[in-house]
Amino acid sequence: MTRALFIIDVQNDFTEGGALGVEGGAAVAAGITRLLQQHRGDYALVAASRDWHSGEHDNGGHFAVDAEPDFVATWPPHCVEGTDGADYHPDFDTSAVDVHIRKGQGVPAYSIFEGTDDAGASVSDVLAARGITDIDVVGLATDYCVRASALDAVEHGQHVRVFTDLVAGVAAESSATALAELGHAGVVIAESTVLDEAAS
Structure with a gap:
């Protein structure tokens, strides 16, 4: 078995009521928990x-400090280490997670490949150690960190699927554009029900 599941940024600040909450974020958290219960x-x-x-500086220009955020390259403060906003959403049961990746840490970072695990290993090293060739991607937000993570996975030679029923985006138009871009890059755009079909 050489397939991995990437769960992107299912954090309180990216779900409803958070600093950068997206509509449907909590439902994605609960849906990922169900997926893991059925298909771990x-x-x-x-x-x-x-x-x-x-929380002490602008994280390489990622946080808007002296001007209003443009919501493209600069953002309101979010997911500050040690705060509730940085925690996983409570509807996402993390007990089945093997590896936790932290990204950002002082600089802008969108893709999971820009982060490291608790031991400081890169995602590329983690995948190589496990012999991973296929990756399913879920999480938040479709048009930013899910997009960047899936594109990087393709760049790293992986066969990639994004499950549209387990992602949510900042905006409908940019999310649709992101999914189209991913499809053009070779990502399979599917729903998680393909796992049920494969099992039957």
């Missing part, structure tokens, strides 16, 4: 990423 055995590796930013 389908994956050789489950990796979950979190934004993990410093």
Whole structure:
């Protein structure tokens, strides 16, 4: 078995009521928990990423400090290390997660591949150690960190699927554009029901 599940940034600040909450975020958290309850055995590796930013500076220009955020390259403070906003959403049961990835840590970071695990290993090293060749991607937000993570996975030679029923985006138009871009890059755009179909 050489398939991994990437769970991207299912954090309080990216779900409803958070600093950068997206509509449907809590439902995605609960849906991922159901997926893991039913299909954890389908994956050789489950990796979950979190934004993990410093609260003491602008994180390499990522946080808007002296001007209003443009919501493209600059953002309101979010997912500051040690705060409730940086925690996983409570509806996401992390007990089945093998590897926790922190990204940001003082600089802008969107893709899970820009982060490291608790031991400081890169995601590329983690995948190589497990012999991973296929990755399913779920989480938040479709048009930013899910997009970046899936594109990087393709760049790293992986066969990639994004499950549209387990992602949520900042905006409908940019999310649709992101999924189209991913499809063009070779990512399979599917729903998680493909796992049920494969098992039957």
